[in-house]
Structure formats: C-alpha cells, structure tokens
Amino acid sequence: MQIDGNQIILRDWEMGDLKGYSHWLLPHHEWKQLDAPYYPGPGKDEIPELVNDLRFTIEVADWPEPRQQLIIADKASKVMIGQVSWYWISEETNWPAVGIVIYDPQHWRKGIGYEALGLWSDYLLQAQPLFVRLDLRTWSGNAGMMRLAEKVGYKEEARFRNARIVNGQYYDGMGYGILREEWAARYPLGFKAVLG
Numbered sequence: 001m002q003i004d005g006n007q008i009i010l011r012d013w014e015m016g017d018l019k020g021y022s023h024w025l026l027p028h029h030e031w032k033q034l035d036a037p038y039y040p041g042p043g044k045d046e047i048p049e050l051v052n053d054l055r056f057t058i059e060v061a062d063w064p065e066p067r068q069q070l071i072i073a074d075k076a077s078k079v080m081i082g083q084v085s086w087y088w089i090s091e092e093t094n095w096p097a098v099g100i101v102i103y104d105p106q107h108w109r110k111g112i113g114y115e116a117l118g119l120w121s122d123y124l125l126q127a128q129p130l131f132v133r134l135d136l137r138t139w140s141g142n143a144g145m146m147r148l149a150e151k152v153g154y155k156e157e158a159r160f161r162n163a164r165i166v167n168g169q170y171y172d173g174m175g176y177g178i179l180r181e182e183w184a185a186r187y188p189l190g191f192k193a194v195l196g
Contacts (some may be wrong), residue, residue: 007112034145083100096128136174140164159172
C-alpha cells in the first residue's frame, strides 16, 4: 500500500527500513524525549527481537485492513523518516487514537507531520466506516504535537491536569479529537485536495 503526498509517502514496511528502525529505537534520540517519555521504551537488548518480529511480518506481508501502521518515507528517496499508527482506546465502541512520530529532528517543522497526519486520518476514515471519530493523545510538554493536531483540525477535548511526570516535573495529559462529519466538512474533497 502507498499513499502519496507532496513531500512524503505513507507506505508499508520494507526490509530496507529495518536497519534505520533499529537505530531510531535506541534510547538517546531526541524524538524519545517528546513521544510519551513517561512510558518506558524498549531496552537496547529488546530491539533485535522487535526487529525480527517485524522482519517476519514483512516476509509474509501480513498486513491488516485497515493498516495498523504505515511508514512515513521521503517521497524522493523513499527512505523511512517516521511512522503513523493507530490503536484502540475502546474497541467496544469503535474508538481509535492515532499516533505519529518523525524520528530525525532535521525533518521537523517542515510540514511533513501535517501531510502525514492528514493523509493518515483521511485514510482511516475512508478505510474504516465504523470510525465516527479519531483521537490523538499527547502531553503538554509536546507543544509541536499540540500545534499539529490543531492545524490538521483536531480539537482539544481533554486536559488531565498534572497527569504526566517527565524529568521530575508534572505536565498535563492532552486529548484531541475530530468527528467524521467535522473531517468531511473541513476536507470535502479529501485531505489530498488541500496539498495541491
């Protein structure tokens, strides 16, 4: 599967992504300070197993519908620069949340996140008719993600005060959401139409 944007594509995993993925999972990278740093990430010794599991998935091309995650790749080079994903908040009520990460800070603040989150949200709402809303969860220390959510059209719906601890300091847990009808009103011709 491939979804084309202007600067990026969203695509399935490829074997060539695994080396870069192993590198970006290491704990010292800047993106890990912003992407839910209150949760422990995989330890260095756990990374090979994660990569091997992913290698098997690529080999058998065992992709769910709708996709659970896609790679964000540079459109020109096709090299992985991040990923988009979704997970259930409540499967019983068809309530998903989306996620996005761009690993290398050299790709931040260039509109790549806007393209990726917009294309991903559009895809999910088209691919899964049961989704009546999409959520995005972050924390008040990640100002870039909060701005991105609002730029794409998600609305702040929840602020859980002093709910996250990062480096000994309390931050708010943030919940953003957009309803299917709000998305359709904002992007009547689909998100790609606003990219030109």
